[in-house]
Amino acid sequence: MKRLLLIPALLLGSASFAADAKYEISPMVGYDLVEGNVGIKGDDHFLGGLEFQYNPENSKISPEISVLYSPSADYEGGGDTSITRILLNGVYSFENIGKITPFVKAGLGYEIVGTEVKDYNEDGVVVDAGAGLKVPFAPSWSFKAEALYLGKVSSAHNSNVDNNLVAMVGLTYAFGATATKEAPKEEVVEEVEETIVVIPAEKDSDGDGIYDALDKCPDTPAGSTVGVDGCPIDMDSDHDGVIDAKDLCPNTPVGDAVNSDGCPATVNLHITFPTNSAVIPASLDSLITKYADFLKTNTNYSAKIVGYTDSRGSADYNQKLSERRANAVMQALIEKGVNPSQLTAVGMGEADPIASNDTAAGRAQNRRIEAELTRN
Numbered sequence: 001m002k003r004l005l006l007i008p009a010l011l012l013g014s015a016s017f018a019a020d021a022k023y024e025i026s027p028m029v030g031y032d033l034v035e036g037n038v039g040i041k042g043d044d045h046f047l048g049g050l051e052f053q054y055n056p057e058n059s060k061i062s063p064e065i066s067v068l069y070s071p072s073a074d075y076e077g078g079g080d081t082s083i084t085r086i087l088l089n090g091v092y093s094f095e096n097i098g099k100i101t102p103f104v105k106a107g108l109g110y111e112i113v114g115t116e117v118k119d120y121n122e123d124g125v126v127v128d129a130g131a132g133l134k135v136p137f138a139p140s141w142s143f144k145a146e147a148l149y150l151g152k153v154s155s156a157h158n159s160n161v162d163n164n165l166v167a168m169v170g171l172t173y174a175f176g177a178t179a180t181k182e183a184p185k186e187e188v189v190e191e192v193e194e195t196i197v198v199i200p201a202e203k204d205s206d207g208d209g210i211y212d213a214l215d216k217c218p219d220t221p222a223g224s225t226v227g228v229d230g231c232p233i234d235m236d237s238d239h240d241g242v243i244d245a246k247d248l249c250p251n252t253p254v255g256d257a258v259n260s261d262g263c264p265a266t267v268n269l270h271i272t273f274p275t276n277s278a279v280i281p282a283s284l285d286s287l288i289t290k291y292a293d294f295l296k297t298n299t300n301y302s303a304k305i306v307g308y309t310d311s312r313g314s315a316d317y318n319q320k321l322s323e324r325r326a327n328a329v330m331q332a333l334i335e336k337g338v339n340p341s342q343l344t345a346v347g348m349g350e351a352d353p354i355a356s357n358d359t360a361a362g363r364a365q366n367r368r369i370e371a372e373l374t375r376n
Helices: 008-012 282-297 315-335 360-366
Strands: 021-034 044-054 061-074 080-093 101-113 124-138 141-153 161-177 188-192 195-199 266-272 301-307 343-347 368-375
Touching: 021 061, 021 141, 044 080, 044 161, 061 101, 080 124, 101 141, 124 161, 266 282, 282 301, 282 315, 301 315, 315 343, 315 368
Parallel strands: 301 343
Antiparallel strands: 021 044, 021 161, 044 061, 061 080, 080 101, 101 124, 124 141, 141 161, 188 195, 266 368, 301 368
């Protein structure tokens, strides 16, 4: 959806509140109390949210899509992670108490952990239930507060539920007349003594959904996402925590760790070696070429090539073998045009296995190369 807040002319019409409109959009901020078994420092973190609700004309239940995002939750053992939750809820609104509209909600969703800790804090299905209220204070605007229980089920902790309690406050903007109301006319024609007077519709010169009279950025490029003032809103299309305007790698897979430019912090070239060999298999040449092209295009990055072995053989021999593997990959990148000043190579021997060394398949995975990107 390219326009988040549409047609501000609705603000100039009748004083309709959230219950009278087809759509509601609510930016929220809040606080998450986290169950201690996922290792979040202090068992809490801040979050932000955006909720979009559709109010069908003849239904008591309103579907709602919620996106809750915490950019940085600190782990107790060091490091941090982003947490993104996408929820689909049904919302039931009670009869007004004065001007206050109470509501309850429940639904399902999915939690994406930016930096997973295996068997500890991982992605998983989320069930949620909560309650809240809305208090109107201006035409189309209401204050919104809600409390929400979240229970995540993942493979961690023997599939037990990880519990969260979220409290949020924000504003709700309601727009779109109900189906039973007459749609507003774009122009009015009046006949006065055989003279026709045409009142033109409001102009929107840049086509962003914001009339010129209210548009503070009248030359917004086509397709931009804008706010109520007609100015662009910073977006993060690949949800890596780096806005698109500063993201040099705009299609980073969800969940991958990135640096300040939005590019992968660590790239596994998926290069594995035969036993006791530092020769790169010919079938993997395309991976070397692709990685070399990235470094040649982004010369403000350096790559540290790290070689590993499985656990067979002596530690001293494995250390030297891992160094030969790292140097072989570095030399292959140089031959494909990468500036040598962008590259370093180091061997880690049999350290940091990513699979069990007790099986042939696990050992094959451990005979590998990893590459760490650094912004110069």
